[in-house]
Amino acid sequence: MTKTTALRPLLTLALIATLAGPALAHTGHTHAPAAVQVRGQDYKFVTPASVKMGWTTFELKNTGQEPHHLQIVRLPGHMTQADFLTKLKENEGAALASVDLVGGVGMLLPGQAQQVTLNLTEPGTYLELCFIPDAKGVPHLALGMVQSFQVTKGAGAQTQPPQAGLQVKLVDYGFELPKGRAITEGPQVWEVMNGGPEGHEMLVFRIAPGKTVEDVAAYLKQPEGPMPLIPMGGAQAVAQGRTSYAHLNLTPGDYLLLCGIPSPSHQGAPHAALGMIRPFTVVAKTAQK
Numbered sequence: 001m002t003k004t005t006a007l008r009p010l011l012t013l014a015l016i017a018t019l020a021g022p023a024l025a026h027t028g029h030t031h032a033p034a035a036v037q038v039r040g041q042d043y044k045f046v047t048p049a050s051v052k053m054g055w056t057t058f059e060l061k062n063t064g065q066e067p068h069h070l071q072i073v074r075l076p077g078h079m080t081q082a083d084f085l086t087k088l089k090e091n092e093g094a095a096l097a098s099v100d101l102v103g104g105v106g107m108l109l110p111g112q113a114q115q116v117t118l119n120l121t122e123p124g125t126y127l128e129l130c131f132i133p134d135a136k137g138v139p140h141l142a143l144g145m146v147q148s149f150q151v152t153k154g155a156g157a158q159t160q161p162p163q164a165g166l167q168v169k170l171v172d173y174g175f176e177l178p179k180g181r182a183i184t185e186g187p188q189v190w191e192v193m194n195g196g197p198e199g200h201e202m203l204v205f206r207i208a209p210g211k212t213v214e215d216v217a218a219y220l221k222q223p224e225g226p227m228p229l230i231p232m233g234g235a236q237a238v239a240q241g242r243t244s245y246a247h248l249n250l251t252p253g254d255y256l257l258l259c260g261i262p263s264p265s266h267q268g269a270p271h272a273a274l275g276m277i278r279p280f281t282v283v284a285k286t287a288q289k
């Protein structure tokens with residue numbers, strides 16, 4: 001079990017944060033209907049059994065009492081769900097590197113919803129997973145939040161990805177955003193592309209009121225007390241070359257992007273510790289020139 005814990009600290013911290021303070025977070029709910037509705041409960045996913053290939057918008061609604069996220073992976077042809085879960089217990093980083101990371105919705109607080117548009121490029125068996133731990137540190141997937149679904153041949157209703165207002169490139173180990181571009185409040189779609197080679201995610205957190213980036217850095221090094229971050233969703237892990245579209249709804253304030261994926265090439269150290277942490281500010285529309 002010990003090797004599987006690399007991703008846990010950050011997620012555990014987020015859990016502590018959600019228990020410690022009132023939620024300021026708004027949902028990333030946009031007006032377009034999602035093709036695939038997924039409900040995250042304590043502890044299971046309720047989801048359609050099969051989905052057509054191609055660009056597909058998923059919506060995760062957290063209907064539980066704990067934070068949840070939705071990570072979708074495609075199992076390679078030879079791998080069963082049981083194979084993958086066994087691998088995950090042995091070495092989380094290696095297990096994640098052995099499947100196709102298709103994407104998903106980042107951590108949401110209870111009552112929140114967010115959409116993400118993913119490209120289901122191949123038919124086969126896919127899994128929905130939640131890695132967030134409960135109060136005892138047990139990942140939700142070990143409590144029942146593992147759900148398979150089939151992707152079948154044939155085109156779905158959606159033929160192309162949504163129009164994105166901002167492009168983010170994920171690299172080993174950082175977030176590349178357009179330089180000098182103000183990020184303004186409101187509903188918006190971010191295109192999230194993984195330049196690799198490792199799998200990456202783009203979790204969005206709001207910095208808690210009265211806290212600074214320095215507070216966050218200090219906290220991630222030595223966690224004590226409530227975490228100075230509020231989970232705001234984002235885009236779950238995608239494999240190198242994959243693109244997903246996160247439908248965000250941002251209010252003015254200080255935020256940061258973070259990747260908690262354990263690096264197989266750095267003894268399972270989370271990418272955040274290797275540089276994948278990036279502050280940004282969301283400005284009010286009235287403040288925009």
Ligand SMILES: [Cu+2]
Nearest residue numbers: 200201259271
């Ligand atoms: Cu990463």
